[in-house]
Amino acid sequence: MVDSAKPDLQLEPTARAENPPPDYSRLRTVITLVAIIAVIVVFWEGMKSFSRANDYELMIGGMVIDLSNFNNTQLPHLGDIFGAFFEPAQRNGPPLYQTLLSAALFTLGEAMLGFFIGAVLGFLLAVIFTHSRLLQNGLLPYVVASQMVPILAIAPMVVVWMRQIELSALAVPIIAAYLTFFPVTIYALRGFTSVPPTELELMQSYAANHLQIFFKLRLPNALPQIFTALKISATASVVGAIIGELPSGIQDGLGGAILNFNQYYTQGPPRLWATIVAAATVGILFFGVVALTERLVVRWQVKESN
């Protein structure tokens, strides 16, 4: 059996591993990111100064192209957007970044609660559908249909219902959950049911019960897919929370801030843009947390589909 170990020699630490060549892959990622940002900045500011130099109009072969989209009202300078963070939104108020930070935390809290409710609901639906063909065939079309209804149409009704049962605080999380349960149901269902037939036969050969088959085979088999869904849901929950704030009249979150700065847009366009930057940052952070959790949980190499 000595020779059988030979193909696995690379498993052992080799002489090269003790003195590894420097790993440039991380550095390359950072350089790429910086380069992409630089390209955006150059394009953004370049288009603006080009448009201004041409008086926001361009004549090409007798056709007039309107460039007014690049004026300072409709597309502020990046420097102005960045500067807006440090100026007070209201006279004698705190600088905008403080306002936005507390709004972002408020919205993130709603989004996380909605994410949690949606993930649990989506997971349970997938478990039920996995074990009952009848319920899957009967209910899955409605689950799909639920996502065809615009969230903007549903949100005001949820707010009214929740107010009626005196659970107004739950209105926004429920609206966020409405967007987040769907990917979890679809991906988890696929993960639970896409078990290779022989792996299922193996469990049958042990006379394993349904519970054991679920926890020892279906669930671990589905985890990579479930995490894919959770990453989608994390960002969708932030969008859901912001949209949910609009009809519920909540002023404390990013939705309220967007509504507010939208109303007074002409008096300070960069404030709305700064708020958008803040909302995007919240989504990216939440996504990052889920991605990090995935790396801690899914530690095995996923088999390539054969």
Add this chain to the structure above:
Amino acid sequence: MTAIISIKNLTKRFRASDGHEVHALENINLDIEQGEFISLIGPSGCGKSTLLRIMADLIQPTSGTLSVNGKTAAQARKDRDYGFVFQNATLYDWRTVAKNVQLPLEIMRFSKQEREQRAREMLHLVELGDFENKYPWQLSGGMQQRVSIARALSFKPGILFMDEPFGALDEMTRERMNNELLKIWNNLGVTCIFVTHSIPEAVYLSTRVVVLSPRPGRLAEIININLPRPRGPETRDLDDFFHLMSRVRGALRGLGATDGKHIESY
């Protein structure tokens, strides 16, 4: 000696996706005794894997009777009387080698201490003691299949069903695995039922080779392999080894004839 597996007039038909009926197995009669090593050999589609899965109660026969350890196949499965080794190793990606071997023991509710001890013991048996904490993808195909054999033996079943376990391995690895398997069979006294495509493998390992004919799957011939034991690399050089190989080959070739029973002389 009493038969540990007894198959009488067993037939399996199923409806193919295009609607017409397929005769997978037709009137199979076979008695397998305690401690035997039986190979099922035949061309693709002769139903040898189906027969194995029926013995393991993973598929239900259409008609006929079948007893395993003196009970129904279903009861034998519930009593965990057999281990099953699949063509691909069927290891769970998310479990380390040791945890994969422990899987049946977890399902059968062995204590943690016993699980760990048995996994160590079995991995030692297949000479993978140093790989406990590796993941399946870190092992070669042959090593993965050895883990899968260790897993099948971990709860000490009396019967081992194997469905072309070495089919995907290269010739050298396959011969080494054959020796390993014979050693395990010798030491543990398990009854092996082994599906294969390979004539030398079937002859080298078996006490009897069962040749199946295709469409419908029928039992064409049973060939006794009375080569001396213990068998080793030198067995493959014996004249009798070649004679038995050509007998099996003849039985397989005979299947091409219209009556399905003609056997070539050598």
